[in-house]
Amino acid sequence: MSQKQQTKQSGIGWAGEIPEHWETSKIRFVARLESGHTPSRSKSEYWEDCDIPWVTTSDIKKFRGSEKLYLNSTKKQISQLGLENSGAKILPEGTVFLSRTASVGFSGIMSQEMATSQDFANWVCGDRVIPEYLVYTFRAMDQEFDRLMKGSTHQTIYMPEIRSLEMPLPPVPEQEKIASRLESQLLDLQEIKERLKRLISILEDERKSIITDHIVNGINETEFKNVKESRWYDTIPAGWELLQLNRIRDARTPIVYGIVQPGPEQDEGVPYIKGGQCEPEYLDPEKLSKTAKEIAEKYSRATLEPEDLVYEIRGSIGRVVKVPEKLAGANLTQDTARISPGENIDSTWLLYALKSEPFRQQMDLQARGATIEGVNLFDLRRGQLPVPPIQKQKQIGLLC
CATH class of the missing domain: 3.90.220.20 (DNA methylase specificity domains)
Known part of the structure; x- marks a missing residue:
């Protein structure tokens, strides 16, 4: 951000100051919020012929310790029958998912149509926000997620809090530039981390x-x-x-x-x-x-x-x-x-x-x-x- 650029208080606790021409918004106003579900385990027929990609907490480890943005495949699948008899939905390519239980805060983008378990909140982006920018926003919100979980018996962010989440909202062309720059810089950082890891291994040997x-x-x-x-x-x-x-x-x-x-x-x-x-x-x-x-x-x-x-x-x-x-x-x-x-x-x-x-x-x-x-x-x-x-x-x- 240029030092000469005019800024203002965002009114969003975790975000601080933002450029004066940016807007702010509840995320659900610019992306359709969807939840996931698990078909009944007591109905064995729901778990036959499973071929629909189904995002679960088992997939989170693919994002741990990396700058990965896209989920290309899932560890588990569900069937069409199970889908039809549960609250799960097939969500379109480009949907952003956010883990709200267990490893709270892990996020990514579906690279194909997928469903999710109830452990995720999912956003289908509208024309005012791009998936990559939304994911990077979530990855900047660790302190906010910690605040929302404070005092909770379980490490969970409940849906009322999910619906209340807010974000800074620059114009889409700026979102694209921010996402592209972040992706490039974080990939460079990841490469440096890998080099350091190899060097540490050599030194340890x-x-x-x-x-x-x-x-x-x-x-x-x-x-x-x-x-x-x-x-x-x-x-x-x-x-x-x-x-x-x-x-x-x-x-x-x-x-x-x-x-x-x-x-x-x-x-x-x-x-x-x-x-x-x-x-x-x-x-x-x-x-x-x-x-x-x-x-x-x-x-x-x-x-x-x-x-x-x-x-x-x-x-x-x-x-x-x-x-x-x-x-x-x-x-x-x-x-x-x-x-x-x-x-x-x-x-x-x-x-x-x-x-x-x-x-x-x-x-x-x-x-x-x-x-x-x-x-x-x-x-x-x-x-x-x-x-x-x-x-x-x-x-x-x-x-x-």
């Missing part, structure tokens, strides 16, 4: 290589000895020992998994770490699920203490994280295992040792050979690591 080198060869080590009893290590530095993980744990706390059935989610209770959460950003007591104290007490053997390590043995096998002070007394599930560093074992060094390539390969081999993919505790305990003296562990931990 390099970091893993450095970690493995420090864990296996040490820092400035000059003397090495041959290792005959291992298929994973040919040599290790002189003065180091090749030991099984079970030999370097705390003698009082065996390597164990945690709660098998945590039960219903509790507002107050004992937090627990489950599969997929062995990353520092997840280790917040407010974000973790909680189990009843009575259930946690039955698995007190897996109670966590600061400096313990939690290792994923199912799912994302091999991810490992250190337990912070704020999670003292927490627990874990059967998808993860607690490893308590023993005497003269530095927890930071052990964290990186468990991430090293030779140890990962040992666990991957065991996981592939299991009936149910995962690492059993017997194999985890037998995993081999080259163990340096404690002072060298600390040096390696600082450099990794």
Whole structure:
């Protein structure tokens, strides 16, 4: 927008100032609002010969993390009979859909005739608004959607709020220019993000290589000895020992998994770490699920203490994280295992040792050979690591 261009207050909370010659409008005044529906699941005949594209929340992931505008196909379909016996409608190509439940705010444009479930509000654009501009408008309205959901028990925007939505309305030629410029700029941004993603992946691989080198060869080590009893290590530095993980744990706390059935989610209770959460950003007591104290007490053997390590043995096998002070007394599930560093074992060094390539390969081999993919505790305990003296562990931990 030019700095010399005259502006005015839009009167729309989320929009702020707009060019003086623009109008504002309730969206339903410039685009026909339509809802969706789901045919009865109790009528099996409604779900036979399904060939009508039907937009559901399953399609939202196609838009997550991208600048995608158009939905070309749907994951699910409905039948003509189901359509005729429900509130669903076939909507024309170019219809804009907006998710109003679950992942609220995701929007896109139908590239062919489609119907939708009731999770969407749909707009058939009139001659005063183009679909691309409307979608970009919705994508600028995150704060407004958050405001409308505030205080709601369910993450839902109800139809009265949908009908009240307003938008800035420039002349159609300006809408076309805005949409075209945004599409170009966002595609450039997406390309930059992809490049950064590839660069981060390269840097992460390099970091893993450095970690493995420090864990296996040490820092400035000059003397090495041959290792005959291992298929994973040919040599290790002189003065180091090749030991099984079970030999370097705390003698009082065996390597164990945690709660098998945590039960219903509790507002107050004992937090627990489950599969997929062995990353520092997840280790917040407010974000973790909680189990009843009575259930946690039955698995007190897996109670966590600061400096313990939690290792994923199912799912994302091999991810490992250190337990912070704020999670003292927490627990874990059967998808993860607690490893308590023993005497003269530095927890930071052990964290990186468990991430090293030779140890990962040992666990991957065991996981592939299991009936149910995962690492059993017997194999985890037998995993081999080259163990340096404690002072060298600390040096390696600082450099990794």
